[in-house]
Amino acid sequence: MPIVLVLAVINILLIVHAAKTGRFLPWGFIILMMPGIGAIAYGAMVLIPEWFGSHQGQQARKSAGRALDPDRQYRALKDQVEVADTIANRAALAEECLARGRYREAEAHYDSILAKPLGDEPGNMLGKARALFGDGRSAATVELLDRLRERWADYESAEGHLLYARALEEAGRLAEAADEYRDLSDYYAGAEPRVRYALALRKLGREAEARETLRDVVRQLELAPRYARKAQAEWLAIARQSLKV
Structure with a gap:
């Protein structure tokens, strides 16, 4: 296709876009009167900022930023804690540490939060439990979550319940873990607990129940x-694969 025709098609598409988004004046005339230059200007001043301002653009920019400098967010949050050591700032840093696999550091941050007058809350203790579990200390995770249950009997967290069941399983307390997965399946939004329950039943030798659950x-x-199948694609695939065994 001749270059002139390509430029003409691009110009037409940009003019249509400008008209649909209420920017025909002045951009439609600029693109028409200044072929090539007008299109470049429209892209630089309208399309690119529009893209980066969208949710998809922001996500793409964040992904690119993490790929180029994985620790940038971590350093920024750490600087914020040094400037103002608030519960919110330290909790944000702890969450970033969990995301980055810095479990021991995340644990230290949650210990610092829990020691503060207003930081002794179940959500922060759950954060520490997540750090312990990520670090492979399953028995310590169970112990901490048992303490959480004793102190805040009315506190409810589906994710915390799932963490407790997984920690029991990792600690070798399989029958107890299966019971927790079963109870959790009654109210958890996703399929993960039911699949984990089935796999726990299989480990316990209850194959018929495991297959029926799967x-x-x-x-x-x-x-x-x-949309639900897409959100649960991982656990659907695991369930299907497990039925082939």
Whole structure:
């Protein structure tokens, strides 16, 4: 295709975009009167800022930033803590440490938060439990979550319940873990607890129950709306694969 025709098509598309977004004046005339230069100007001053201001653009920019400098956010949050050592700033840094696999550091930050007058809260203790579990200390995770339950009996957290069940399993307390997965399955939004429950049943030698649970997961997800299947794709795949064994 001749270059002139390509430029003409680009100009037409940009003019249509400008008209649809209410920018025909003055951009439509600029693109028409200044072929090439007008298109470049429109892209630089309208399309690129619009893209980076969108949710997809912001996500792309964050992903690119992390790829180029993985520790940039970590350093920024650490600087914020040095400037103002507040619970919110330290909690944000602790979460970043968890995301980066810095579990011992995350634990230290949560210890600091829990020692503060207003930081002794169940959500912060749960954060520390996540750090312990990430560091491979399953028994310590169970012990800490048991303490959380004793101190805040009314505190409810589906993610905390799942963490507790997984820690029990990793600590070798499989029968207890299976019971927790079963109870969690009654109210947890996703399929993960049910799949983990089935796999725990299999480890306990209860194969028939395990397969029935897996079949139930697959059946329900296959009948679910497309967005639900997409959100649960990982656990649907695990359930299907487990039924082949």
